[in-house]
Amino acid sequence: xxxxxxxxxxxxxxxxxxxxxxxxxxxxxxxxxxxxxxxxxxxxxxxxxxxxxxxxxxxxxxxxxxxxxxxxxxxxxxxxxxxxxxxxxxxxxxxxxxxxxxxxxxxxxxxxxxxxxxxxxxxxxxxxxxxxxxxxxxxxxxxxxxxxxxxxxxxxxxxxxxxxxxxxxxxxxxxxxxxxxxxxxxxxxxx
Numbered sequence: 001x002x003x004x005x006x007x008x009x010x011x012x013x014x015x016x017x018x019x020x021x022x023x024x025x026x027x028x029x030x031x032x033x034x035x036x037x038x039x040x041x042x043x044x045x046x047x048x049x050x051x052x053x054x055x056x057x058x059x060x061x062x063x064x065x066x067x068x069x070x071x072x073x074x075x076x077x078x079x080x081x082x083x084x085x086x087x088x089x090x091x092x093x094x095x096x097x098x099x100x101x102x103x104x105x106x107x108x109x110x111x112x113x114x115x116x117x118x119x120x121x122x123x124x125x126x127x128x129x130x131x132x133x134x135x136x137x138x139x140x141x142x143x144x145x146x147x148x149x150x151x152x153x154x155x156x157x158x159x160x161x162x163x164x165x166x167x168x169x170x171x172x173x174x175x176x177x178x179x180x181x182x183x184x185x186x187x188x189x190x191x
Contacts, residue, residue, distance in 0.1 A: 001067040001103065002051050004043035007031055011051030013058065027054050042086065044068055049089045052096060064096050067103035074100055145183055152178035 001012045010028035014021050027050075031038075035046065048066055052059060082090070147169055151157055157166050177184045 002044070002047040003069060004031075004040070004047040006036060006043075009043065009047035009050055011047060011054070013051070013055045024058075025055070027051065045086065045089055048100070049092055052093065052098075059096055062097065064098045066098060066100045068100060069103055074102075148172060148176060149178055149183055152176060152183075153180075 001014065003010055008028055008030050010026070012023050013025040013027075014023050016022070029050065031043070031046075035043070038046065048068065051066070052064075147158060147161065147165075151169050151173055157169060161169075175186050177186070
């Protein structure tokens with residue numbers, strides 16, 4: 001359940017056992033100056049993004065149902081010509097198997113209350129940017145055995161390796177044989 005007010009956003013992570021909902025975790029935060037100027041729809045979507053980022057480890061790979069008291073969010077998610085900030089948030093939401101259901105404020109009391117709490121102090125900034133590394137980021141990474149194979153084939157180690165890493169490769173090399181294109185490991189047979 002998620003909700004937003006003029007000053008804060010709140011969310012509840014819950015789980016249904018049978019027909020009864022059970023709260024697992026409550027979270028809320030104050031909006032900064034710029035976020036306070038967002039439209040109601042943007043604040044409601046910000047509350048959902050905040051909740052999904054906060055509960056990400058628990059929600060990835062599961063069916064997620066978000067209860068919000070703002071029915072316009074369903075329209076916003078299908079809209080093609082939204083603001084860039086909203087498009088970034090919608091892209092973030094696509095990581096989840098997400099369904100948004102409308103739940104009136106009277107039925108959404110806990111999240112409604114959390115969004116109206118006013119707390120003193122500085123809240124950490126909400127990550128409402130779409131990180132570049134999530135946008136089709138690919139990086140060429142050498143496999144774990146690349147340095148070992150190079151050492152077995154040429155008896156040379158890269159200069160940029162630390163002393164400990166070089167010693168580790170020399171030590172591990174005793175247990176491997178490079179038979180191009182295969183890397184074999186010696187194993188002892190225990191009876």
